[in-house]
Amino acid sequence: MVAGERDLRLDLFRGIALWLIFLDHIPTNIVNWATLRNYGFSDATEIFVFISGYTAAFVYGRAMRDRGFIVATARILKRTWQIYVAHIFLFAIYLAEISYVANSFDNPLYGEEMGILDFLRQPDVTIMQALLLKFKPVNMDVLPLYIVLLGFFPPVLWLLLRNASLALVASGVLYALMWTFGWNLPAYPEGSWAFNPLAWQLLFVLGAWCALGGVQRLSRVIASRVTIALAVAYLILCFAVVMTWYVPRLAVLIPHTVAEIIYPIDKPNLDILRILHFLALAVIVVNLLPHGWAGIHSPVFRPAIVCGQHSLEIFCFGVFLAFAAHFVLTEISSRILVQVLCSAAGIVLMVAVAEVLSWYKNLDRKGSSPRPPFTQADLAGGGA
């Protein structure tokens, strides 16, 4: 049921998603024009969550079958802890950045915006809320989502291995209940989570379901001409709608009734239109790059693949790099050339760090020590 070999396409697209997330996190960046979210409803987050569900099921599913529920659960929770620690590390970087701005910037135009710094006055409350994952600064919503998704993954995986379709249906029911009753987790100082775990779990479980035989079951549907035609049509439609956001004059071309149905396209609660957009993209990609496609081993794809193989580390590094790039753009220059250079340098650094991490992993594997090789499933990138 589960292929023995790691599917490099997953690493490739997760790597690309990491690059796109990095680019989107730099606030003023001309290169952002190239990222997915400008041309459709879904963005890199969907790719990331789906592939993470897929790899988590692939890695821990094997562990659960071979070594039992307890061992697999222990590994999943260890990975969850690692992600939590990574999140707190990012929060420390955020605190450093915001404290710097608080002490170095003054402008009569922006009295209101400086209100963001108010929380520095009560660090006792803020830091405690951050440790509880309730206070989540900008761009730091993804890791808490993973922490929750992975933390609850053991029972989900158990069910997936026994009756995959039942697990998927249960996930869909939870999604529907969330929409019906407006469930979400609370955030601090107010409001709720920017990525509602009760909504995004659907994509994670869908990825896991695909990894555990779902893709084979769907292969006919995915390859059918009707599906491809529908996917292309939907992508074109989304593209047209998104264009009206940039040229307000075109907005009136969308009939009022249609606008009333589709807007607002809800990102926190993973709008169904976003899921459909992601699925349409996935159908096209899977048809363009079929399983076992030889071109994947081409050196052209190596940079993205290696990033995708160390997703947690590279994601964190990307968030840090986005801060650094924003710092360069505000403190030194924000010219378009600098924006392009920052974007390119960031991706080069991400690839370089990923290569170093691979090198370390090989050291551990091929080390001359007589101990058994270090091949923990959770380091294969199951989590983030």
Place this chain on the structure above:
Amino acid sequence: MKAIKKAIMKTMRLASCGRGISAGLALVLLMPVFALAWLQISSQAWAETPADCRVAETQLDNSFPLPRVEAAISNKKLAILVLGAGSSRLPGPQGTLLAYPARLQSALAQKLPGVAVTVVADVKLGRTARDMLADMRAAVAAPPRPALVVWQTGTVDAVRSVDPEAFTRTLTKGVTAAKAAGADVVLMNMQYSPRTESMIALGNYADSMRWVALQFEVPLFDRFQVMKTWNEMGTFDLYRDTKKMDIAERVHDCIGRLLADLIIGAAKPGGAVPPIDVK
């Protein structure tokens, strides 16, 4: 980026010889063309405003009419309420006179000779949309009943991370209340603030405002895009660390003028500028 492009190009070549999903590929190829076209459009200047204030015409779209303002102008008496938070004022003793509500009044008075224009600014620091809702309901019902409410909001809600859905509901209530009381509405979104950009997540709130504006057919003064354009064109250096008021004053003056242009454009007899006009 180069690697991505190369990868995409190679993928596409491999794919196109194997399978005929040309429509999908055409879509991918068209994306940069559309992006370029958009940039081209946005570089066209807005006419008849001082050089300082020029932005792209598409950014000050007034595709939705303001019939109550139109009626008030023909009655020679136009009362406007500006409801806002900290970014609708400037600090200092002269702040009220230099902030955009006062600049809006003088720009309108200049452009509408013979019309008695009064702009009342109800502006307090740190108010969320919900904080302003009660004041808005009271103000639109009491004399002098405004023909137009300019509602500046979003920043404080984003700073406090108010639930975006609750924010949308509040906007809906406010716009409905103002319309029911016989006033037109213009929504004004956040300032573009490059230094705090990576710290305040404006996206959801900006989307809500755009959506409510479309839903209720009220104009949105896209202050964020306008100021971002100024910063990109080098009109105003919004990165600057300064206690001086000069740039802040000119920014508010321009906002007042552009807002006046938007209001007059949307209140022209016979409705607004057609949605898609041929330049």
